[in-house]
Amino acid sequence: xxxxxxxxxxSKNLQKYLIKYRLKRLKRAIxxxxxxxxxxxxxxxxxxxxxxxxxxxxxxxxNIEDFRATYVxxxxxxxxxxxxxxxxxxxxxxxxxxxxxxxxxxxxxxxTTVTFKDGKAMVEFLLSASPDVIAGMLNNQLSVSxxxxxxxxxxxxxxxxxxxxxxxxxxxxLSHHR
Amino acid sequence: xxxxxxxxxxxxxxxxxENMKERLPLLDSLLGLHYTAKAAVDIERARYITAxxxxxxxxxxxxxxxxxxxxxxxxxxxxxxxxxxxMLGGATTGKALGxxxxxxxxxLSIWPELGTISTRKxxxxxxxxxxxxxxxxxxxxxxxxxxxxxxxxxxxxxxQSLLEKMIIYTISKAxxxxxxxxxxxxxxxxxxxxxxxxxxxxxxEYGDDEEKSVFYHSVQIAMQGVLDYAANISREAALKARGxxxxxxxxxxxxxxxxxxxxxxxxAKNYHEAVNSLWICQVSVFAENxxxxxxxxxxxxxxxxxxxxxYESGELTIEDALKISGSLWFxxxxxxxxxxxxxEKLFGGAGAVPAVTLGGVDREGKNAVNELTxxxxxxxxxxxxxxxxxxxxxxxxxxxxxxxxEVSRVILTNKAIPAFFNDIQNIKTxxxxxxxxxxxxxxxxxxxxxLGSPGRDYSASSSxxxxxxxxLYMALHNGRTLITGEAPLWKATGNPDDFNSFEQFWxxxxxQTRFMAENAVALNxxxxxxxxxxxxxxxxxxxxxxxxxTGRDLICGGAIYNSSGxxxxxxxxxxxxxxxxxxxxxxxxxxxxxxxxxxxxxAVDNNFKGYPLLEAYLKNKAPKYGTDHPxxxxxxxxxIELGYGVFNGQKNYRDGNYRVAYWxxxxxxxxxxxxxxxxxxxxxxxxxxxxxxxxSQIDTALTTSLDAVAGLNSDEIPGAYALNMKFxxxxxxxxxxxxxxxxxxxxxxxxxxxxxxxxQDYKTLKEARDDPESHPHLLVRVSGYSAYFNSLNRAMKxxxxxxxxxxxxxxxxxxxx
Numbered sequence: 005x006x007x008x009x010x011x012x013x014x015s016k017n018l019q020k021y022l023i024k025y026r027l028k029r030l031k032r033a034i035x036x037x038x039x040x041x042x043x044x045x046x047x048x049x050x051x052x053x054x055x056x057x058x059x060x061x062x063x064x065x066x067n068i069e070d071f072r073a074t075y076v077x078x079x080x081x082x083x084x085x086x087x088x089x090x091x092x093x094x095x096x097x098x099x100x101x102x103x104x105x106x107x108x109x110x111x112x113x114x115x116t117t118v119t120f121k122d123g124k125a126m127v128e129f130l131l132s133a134s135p136d137v138i139a140g141m142l143n144n145q146l147s148v149s150x151x152x153x154x155x156x157x158x159x160x161x162x163x164x165x166x167x168x169x170x171x172x173x174x175x176x177x178l179s180h181h182r
Numbered sequence: 183x184x185x186x187x188x189x190x191x192x193x194x195x196x197x198x199x200e201n202m203k204e205r206l207p208l209l210d211s212l213l214g215l216h217y218t219a220k221a222a223v224d225i226e227r228a229r230y231i232t233a234x235x236x237x238x239x240x241x242x243x244x245x246x247x248x249x250x251x252x253x254x255x256x257x258x259x260x261x262x263x264x265x266x267x268x269m270l271g272g273a274t275t276g277k278a279l280g281x282x283x284x285x286x287x288x289x290l291s292i293w294p295e296l297g298t299i300s301t302r303k304x305x306x307x308x309x310x311x312x313x314x315x316x317x318x319x320x321x322x323x324x325x326x327x328x329x330x331x332x333x334x335x336x337x338x339x340x341x342q343s344l345l346e347k348m349i350i351y352t353i354s355k356a357x358x359x360x361x362x363x364x365x366x367x368x369x370x371x372x373x374x375x376x377x378x379x380x381x382x383x384x385x386x387e388y389g390d391d392e393e394k395s396v397f398y399h400s401v402q403i404a405m406q407g408v409l410d411y412a413a414n415i416s417r418e419a420a421l422k423a424r425g426x427x428x429x430x431x432x433x434x435x436x437x438x439x440x441x442x443x444x445x446x447x448x449x450a451k452n453y454h455e456a457v458n459s460l461w462i463c464q465v466s467v468f469a470e471n472x473x474x475x476x477x478x479x480x481x482x483x484x485x486x487x488x489x490x491x492x493y494e495s496g497e498l499t500i501e502d503a504l505k506i507s508g509s510l511w512f513x514x515x516x517x518x519x520x521x522x523x524x525x526e527k528l529f530g531g532a533g534a535v536p537a538v539t540l541g542g543v544d545r546e547g548k549n550a551v552n553e554l555t556x557x558x559x560x561x562x563x564x565x566x567x568x569x570x571x572x573x574x575x576x577x578x579x580x581x582x583x584x585x586x587x588e589v590s591r592v593i594l595t596n597k598a599i600p601a602f603f604n605d606i607q608n609i610k611t612x613x614x615x616x617x618x619x620x621x622x623x624x625x626x627x628x629x630x631x632x633l634g635s636p637g638r639d640y641s642a643s644s645s646x647x648x649x650x651x652x653x654l655y656m657a658l659h660n661g662r663t664l665i666t667g668e669a670p671l672w673k674a675t676g677n678p679d680d681f682n683s684f685e686q687f688w689x690x691x692x693x694q695t696r697f698m699a700e701n702a703v704a705l706n707x708x709x710x711x712x713x714x715x716x717x718x719x720x721x722x723x724x725x726x727x728x729x730x731x732t733g734r735d736l737i738c739g740g741a742i743y744n745s746s747g748x749x750x751x752x753x754x755x756x757x758x759x760x761x762x763x764x765x766x767x768x769x770x771x772x773x774x775x776x777x778x779x780x781x782x783x784x785a786v787d788n789n790f791k792g793y794p795l796l797e798a799y800l801k802n803k804a805p806k807y808g809t810d811h812p813x814x815x816x817x818x819x820x821x822i823e824l825g826y827g828v829f830n831g832q833k834n835y836r837d838g839n840y841r842v843a844y845w846x847x848x849x850x851x852x853x854x855x856x857x858x859x860x861x862x863x864x865x866x867x868x869x870x871x872x873x874x875x876x877x878s879q880i881d882t883a884l885t886t887s888l889d890a891v892a893g894l895n896s897d898e899i900p901g902a903y904a905l906n907m908k909f910x911x912x913x914x915x916x917x918x919x920x921x922x923x924x925x926x927x928x929x930x931x932x933x934x935x936x937x938x939x940x941x942q943d944y945k946t947l948k949e950a951r952d953d954p955e956s957h958p959h960l961l962v963r964v965s966g967y968s969a970y971f972n973s974l975n976r977a978m979k980x981x982x983x984x985x986x987x988x989x990x991x992x993x994x995x996x997x998x999x
Contacts (some may be wrong), residue, residue: 131432138348159294
């Protein structure tokens with residue numbers, strides 16, 4: 005069952021509590037993921053964290069005020085197929101807010117599509133201390149179709165996640181990984 | 183004419199780099215500040231421009247008026263800064279070494295790095311957290327759908343996507359309107375008020391012609407911004423003067439206040455006013471257009487009347503002239519380009535490459551080397567700065583040997599600048615491009631090495647970068663590239679097995695060259711059309727001859743000449759590759775190394791792994807450009823002919839010519855580091871050779887190498903080339919300067935167009951690479967411009983070390999051990 009739907013019928017405070025708890029679990033899962041050997045869930049975890057942060061973190065949500073866009077992230081070997089849709093979302097007891105939903109399928113007519121060479125290329129990109137779109141394109145690790153500016157923004161939003169999750173040494177872990 | 187030359191030269195001899203601290207303490211202290219300044223991102227322009235565009239979004243204003251309004255608003259309101267004791271008012275940004283941000287171009291590329299750009303390892307550019315938030319929340323969102331690349335994507339998404347792959351071609355228009363030389367003497371003679379008045383009268387005159395009327399109206403708006411900016415500098419300097427207790431500083435502020443009250447509003451009356459007027463105009467151009475290769479031009483000619491009048495009347499001493507001119511040098515170098523991390527890793531270390539041109543002949547073809555030429559050469563000697571990019575024109579028949587040797591002496595002293603340009607060849611080349619003889623004689627260097635008549639030729643000289651190595655790859659792989667899939671990118675031209683002769687393969691290479699050229703030109707022209715629509719340049723247009731007469735913006739073809747530049751990356755490596763293909767695969771007389779083209783391609787695609795004999799043959803026996811091997815001589819000349827042939831006759835969006843060039847900045851090292859092996863024997867990920875320079879470490883004499891380059895038909899290289907040579911350091915004696923100058927002149931007599939030097943040995947450069955602190959301010963010539971060695975990336979440093987070194991006395995090649 006979708007996590008947000010599971011919050012229906014409970015109080016606002018409890019909703020917040022559960023979302024924050026969920027974020028903590030995601031944080032631990034991300035930490036575990038990046039120090040492990042298999043990193044195939046990393047992108048999905050980060051995007052899930054991003055979508056929840058938009059609900060409970062007002063500062064972070066400010067980044068997507070009136071922002072509408074659809075991203076598709078996939079890989080040439082077809083092992084990665086994720087979409088991130090930025091739109092107004094409804095959370096019970098919260099008013100409709102700018103938010104983002106994650107789908108494990110490819111949506112049609114995205115604003116920007118990022119295609120990684122493979123899972124390894126994606127992980128290296130995500131684990132870089134400063135994910136570099138242009139370097140990734142030059143090194144043939146990723147290609148982009150659609151509006152490049154949207155990707156620049158998205159990468160910045162990704163980069164903010166560790167800080168917003170409140171993990172001080174997260175970037176350090178990322179930058180020293182491997 | 184120039185009667186004071188001997189007297190001025192004699193006085194200038196008193197000033198040396200060693201005694202600068204004592205004799206010119208101001209310049210010495212400014213040099214110290216320059217070396218310690220840290221680059222910082224400046225967002226003030228981006229904020230004003232964005233705010234203006236947001237506020238005028240729903241108004242039905244013509245774009246030229248909107249854009250002039252934005253530029254004028256920024257100039258009228260920007261804060262005034264005095265970063266140091268410089269004698270000139272005006273600064274590119276609010277930072278001592280500022281990187282202005284142009285969101286309408288490629289500024290959004292730093293979005294992912296807002297949190298890291300200040301601390302990145304290579305050449306960080308400091309960005310305040312508050313400013314980063316402003317960019318993130320206010321500035322960047324507005325431009326997401328409006329940057330020029332997105333406008334182009336809407337009409338040509340396919341070619342735009344190829345551009346973004348960055349190995350097919352690149353188009354600079356995505357990042358800039360630049361690479362041109364305004365006519366600053368227009369301002370010195372008329373003053374901004376004069377130009378503004380002219381625009382006002384013309385607007386009345388052409389009141390019935392909407393397009394012209396809009397143009398003249400927008401010029402007035404932009405010019406008012408320049409006036410306001412200068413007036414604000416004057417006011418702020420006066421305030422500073424009142425509060426200043428140090429008498430020297432107080433005097434300096436007072437002088438700036440007086441000067442900026444007069445200029446650039448009015449015609450300049452003296453040298454100091456002329457220099458400051460020119461500088462304020464240059465800063466104002468940056469308000470409208472990117473700070474990239476906007477060139478001050480022939481300063482020794484533009485400023486000469488003011489200099490000599492003041493000098494002869496006794497109002498200006500040589501010391502004061504040195505201080506004012508040196509102040510201009512520091513001002514010109516007060517900015518860098520905003521560079522995202524990937525670009526910094528691959529291409530970093532460049533300044534903004536504003537070119538200053540000295541010497542040569544005047545419009546009548548007479549010797550133009552004057553007292554100020556020598557004074558500005560002295561400044562170049564005293565201040566070995568990355569910017570300005572100083573270039574010395576030399577006319578072997580008109581200029582004197584004394585001048586040639588003085589330029590040589592300065593190069594031997596500071597070990598890098600200026601570069602030499604051959605007037606005879608370059609004037610001929612420009613005339614061949616349709617410039618009048620008078621205009622061609624007045625050429626100035628643009629950015630790295632390109633040529634154009636200042637204020638007459640809106641040159642856009644770095645419009646297209648052609649990746650020659652990609653074309654070669656496509657010819658070898660039936661039109662495919664590594665990154666665009668299995669199908670040919672444009673057209674199949676045959677698999678390696680299909681070619682029975684070198685001529686057949688040459689046809690395939692030629693065909694791929696043409697496809698690449700057609701697509702690059704088409705995309706560049708689309709960018710040009712979008713520039714017309716969204717990025718008119720009324721301010722820059724008013725500083726050119728043509729737009730004010732015709733009522734047409736530069737971007738719409740208002741200049742007298744309307745060229746675009748096409749430079750090529752990888753010429754020497756591709757030339758050697760074609761030589762190797764001919765020699766190994768198609769020369770029946772070659773009995774020592776024979777492979778089919780298919781086998782050869784396999785070896786190359788495997789980075790020569792398992793092919794040690796082939797590798798050794800390529801290194802030691804295959805014909806190489808830079809030698810007198812007839813195959814290499816023939817193929818190098820045919821390649822030049824081909825490059826010229828595919829672009830000559832193609833028209834740009836302003837109905838001007840495409841001018842072919844061979845200069846590479848640091849691109850040859852950057853792109854080399856992400857490119858596979860080549861048939862030349864160059865292994866994967868190593869730098870390409872720079873500009874038109876023969877590949878490094880070929881065991882050949884200096885004269886043979888120079889003859890190989892001089893033998894290329896310069897008429898077919900109208901955009902110019904960069905030839906990089908490295909000499910072992912020698913004592914800076916008159917004999918050595920003469921020997922050095924003689925080598926340059928012989929090269930020019932043989933047809934050489936341009937040449938630049940590093941006077942360095944392998945050992946010193948290796949030391950600087952391994953221990954940056956040992957040579958903290960080492961200045962080097964890259965490929966058309968200068969850079970501080972420490973700011974370059976590893977690939978570029980290695981390429982500089984690898985460059986062939988020659989002994990000045992013997993002309994012998996000194997191998998790298």
